Amino acid sequence: MSEVKVYPVDPEFAAKAHIDNARYQAMYEQSIKDPDAFWGEHGKRLDWFTPYTRVKHTSFDPHNVDIRWFEDGTLNAAYNCLDRHLETRGDQVAIIWEGDDPSEDEKITYRDLHERVCRLSNALKAQGVEKGDVVTLYMPMIPEAAVAMLACARIGAVHSVVFGGFSPEALANRIEGAESKLVITSDYSLRGGKVVPLKANVDKALTDPAAARFCEKVVVVERHPVKRTGDELAWHDHRDLWYHDITEQASVECPAEELNAEDPLFILYTSGSTGKPKGLKHTTGGYLVYASMTHEYVFDYQEGDIYWCTADVGWVTGHSYIVYGPLANGATTLMFEGVPSYPDNSRFGRVIEKHRVNQFYTAPTAIRALMQKGEDVLGDSDLSSLRLLGSVGEPINPEAWEWYHRVVGQGRCPIVDTWWQTETGGIMIVPLPGATDTKPGSATRPFFGVQPALVDNEGNELEGAVDGNLVIKDSWPGQSRSIWGDHERFVQTYFSTFKGCYTTGDGARRDEDGFYWITGRVDDVLNVSGHRMGTAEIESALVAHPAVAEAAVVGYPHNLKGQGIYVYVTLQAGFEQSDELMKELRNWVRSEIGPIASPDLIQFAPGMPKTRSGKIMRRILRKIAEDDFGSLGDTSTLADPSVVDDLIEKRLNRT
Ligand code: 6R9
Numbered sequence: 001m002s003e004v005k006v007y008p009v010d011p012e013f014a015a016k017a018h019i020d021n022a023r024y025q026a027m028y029e030q031s032i033k034d035p036d037a038f039w040g041e042h043g044k045r046l047d048w049f050t051p052y053t054r055v056k057h058t059s060f061d062p063h064n065v066d067i068r069w070f071e072d073g074t075l076n077a078a079y080n081c082l083d084r085h086l087e088t089r090g091d092q093v094a095i096i097w098e099g100d101d102p103s104e105d106e107k108i109t110y111r112d113l114h115e116r117v118c119r120l121s122n123a124l125k126a127q128g129v130e131k132g133d134v135v136t137l138y139m140p141m142i143p144e145a146a147v148a149m150l151a152c153a154r155i156g157a158v159h160s161v162v163f164g165g166f167s168p169e170a171l172a173n174r175i176e177g178a179e180s181k182l183v184i185t186s187d188y189s190l191r192g193g194k195v196v197p198l199k200a201n202v203d204k205a206l207t208d209p210a211a212a213r214f215c216e217k218v219v220v221v222e223r224h225p226v227k228r229t230g231d232e233l234a235w236h237d238h239r240d241l242w243y244h245d246i247t248e249q250a251s252v253e254c255p256a257e258e259l260n261a262e263d264p265l266f267i268l269y270t271s272g273s274t275g276k277p278k279g280l281k282h283t284t285g286g287y288l289v290y291a292s293m294t295h296e297y298v299f300d301y302q303e304g305d306i307y308w309c310t311a312d313v314g315w316v317t318g319h320s321y322i323v324y325g326p327l328a329n330g331a332t333t334l335m336f337e338g339v340p341s342y343p344d345n346s347r348f349g350r351v352i353e354k355h356r357v358n359q360f361y362t363a364p365t366a367i368r369a370l371m372q373k374g375e376d377v378l379g380d381s382d383l384s385s386l387r388l389l390g391s392v393g394e395p396i397n398p399e400a401w402e403w404y405h406r407v408v409g410q411g412r413c414p415i416v417d418t419w420w421q422t423e424t425g426g427i428m429i430v431p432l433p434g435a436t437d438t439k440p441g442s443a444t445r446p447f448f449g450v451q452p453a454l455v456d457n458e459g460n461e462l463e464g465a466v467d468g469n470l471v472i473k474d475s476w477p478g479q480s481r482s483i484w485g486d487h488e489r490f491v492q493t494y495f496s497t498f499k500g501c502y503t504t505g506d507g508a509r510r511d512e513d514g515f516y517w518i519t520g521r522v523d524d525v526l527n528v529s530g531h532r533m534g535t536a537e538i539e540s541a542l543v544a545h546p547a548v549a550e551a552a553v554v555g556y557p558h559n560l561k562g563q564g565i566y567v568y569v570t571l572q573a574g575f576e577q578s579d580e581l582m583k584e585l586r587n588w589v590r591s592e593i594g595p596i597a598s599p600d601l602i603q604f605a606p607g608m609p610k611t612r613s614g615k616i617m618r619r620i621l622r623k624i625a626e627d628d629f630g631s632l633g634d635t636s637t638l639a640d641p642s643v644v645d646d647l648i649e650k651r652l653n654r655t
Contacts, residue, residue: 005440013433018296019432020435021435024445031448039449042448046080055069081328085110092110094109095108098338100193116143118151120151120243136159136161137149140190158265159265167594170277176211181217190223221244267280270532272493274536276537282478286425295331295426299390306356308357320425334355357385358387359390361391361418372560388433389413392530427447428450455469455498466510468510469506472501505523506519527562535552539553542567542585547584548572556627566625568621586598603651612639617638629651
């Protein structure tokens with residue numbers, strides 16, 4: 001390994017930070033030794049209607065996976081994000097909204113936000129939404145998305161946010177899977193000047209009888225003065241409602257429902273290595289304690305700071321670090337509708353300058369895209385307000401880290417590389433900015449209460465500086481409790497591989513200092529531009545096409561996206577390979593799943609490398625896609641070893 005550079009904590013930063021190294025050590029130790037006392041204390045950062053008397057009640061035993069935190073306490077997440085701030089910070093800005101069009105923005109105070117949430121809460125109740133019902137949100141990055149999440153939380157409904165880039169088919173599956181009664185969407189979304197017809201996608205999704213069976217109402221936000229496509233919206237009077245019609249007359253008083261700590265707050269679908277995406281269930285108390293505490297300490301959020309996370313609310317990062325964490329902390333959170341390259345590549349810099357952003361949290365894929373444009377990509381934007389930078393979603397390569405530090409952080413801002421997952425609810429491994437020295441590419445050390453370990457494939461725990469499968473040995477409050485409607489799958493996926501531990505699906509290395517370096521997924525999950533995708537999902541979309549007999553999908557290193565999607569396809573008899581067919585297959589996957597799943601490379605393969613028992617040997621396909629076929633390993637067990645030569649000869653990624 002090449003020499004690793006260490007960036008020590010800036011003593012000046014540490015002096016003002018919430019947590020310095022001594023404090024980190026002491027708090028970490030207590031959090032592990034006595035989790036009940038530690039979390040019992042930190043749970044008090046929220047306002048509880050009935051205080052909890054029990055703190056941790058958790059078991060990772062595969063015969064009895066049972067995770068509960070603060071189980072006899074009652075509270076409401078929207079109350080904690082809004083009402084409790086009204087007295088002290090009613091007039092403070094809660095959400096700064098920056099539109100896709102740089103001339104559009106809006107500042108919403110805590111009082112405003114509270115009012116809007118109450119109106120929608122009452123409107124949803126009037127539409128028959130009750131505690132425990134699932135509401136699907138399929139929305140652009142507009143304030144109403146946050147309002148809708150909080151309105152659900154306020155009345156005890158469970159939201160399921162579906163990323164606006166997903167296809168009608170993907171949306172239909174998620175409406176059906178969650179048995180969702182009502183969908184909130186908008187007429188159009190606008191990103192990078194491009195208009196996407198969200199409402200029309202919902203209409204399409206609801207032509208699927210399985211989804212239509214559950215969904216009774218569609219509430220549509222009018223995405224104000226956007227350039228319309230000119231098309232009339234299709235409207236179904238029995239089902240469709242304008243958001244402004246149902247909220248305008250609604251009362252601004254709506255008491256927050258008293259919920260148990262373990263009542264569900266939301267479902268969020270994410271990809272796994274097998275089967276359909278799974279709806280991970282997060283509950284109210286533990287999730288909110290963890291999201292708010294990590295937000296405060298990881299970003300060293302201080303009173304009055306302007307904090308910006310560039311994620312989409314369709315992903316877990318948007319849930320925990322645009323909406324719930326910051327608002328529970330009474331922060332000012334910036335919500336950005338657009339993309340980094342519109343109207344030009346300096347947009348991130350312009351927004352930082354315009355709103356005097358202090359903490360900026362984005363993904364390596366965005367950093368690499370900017371980096372490609374050169375050192376002056378942010379133009380003459382004034383970045384002097386920045387105090388801290390964050391990274392999330394995939395491993396950040398040291399070059400991108402260095403560039404981020406030098407060009408965006410101007411050499412003075414600590415970088416927090418935050419490793420976590422939809423399943424974990426909040427940040428798990430991260431350098432606290434006043435406490436932990438950083439090494440470009442390492443997520444460094446565990447957050448309070450998190451016990452990472454490395455195990456070999458047999459489940460033996462490895463000590464010292466080694467590589468292994470990353471597991472977590474005990475529960476933390478933000479952890480997902482189950483897969484919606486399929487607890488057995490939850491147990492199977494996360495608790496049966498390495499007994500007594502939560503299996504992350506990631507590999508990692510630990511160095512001499514005990515720092516963790518995430519090496520990427522060890523299962524069949526891809527991470528394309530920070531978006532998680534199961535190879536199985538893409539394969540099943542492909543084989544649904546009439547021309548495809550068999551498909552195998554693997555990842556390969558991609559300069560911008562981190563990983564690209566490499567597809568091997570065997571055609572049905574009677575179909576000829578052609579450029580048109582390739583294009584068609586690409587469009588097919590886009591329309592089945594969404595543009596983010598669009599294959600980068602499609603190789604037509606007359607045969608797949610299979611074992612004699614008929615299993616595709618993905619290891620070989622991965623190597624060929626990586627253009628690393630010198631080390632194919634043992635191919636003697638293949639049913640027909642000659643297919644490998646053909647695959648190598650026609651390989652598409654020649655590095
Ligand atoms: C928050 C989020 C989770 C997967 C995770 C890992 C990868 C996320 C990372 C990282 C290296 C980081 N990942 N953050 N890898 N360093 N800082 O991204 O959730 O969409 O569920 O993805 O993303 O592979 O297992 P999610």
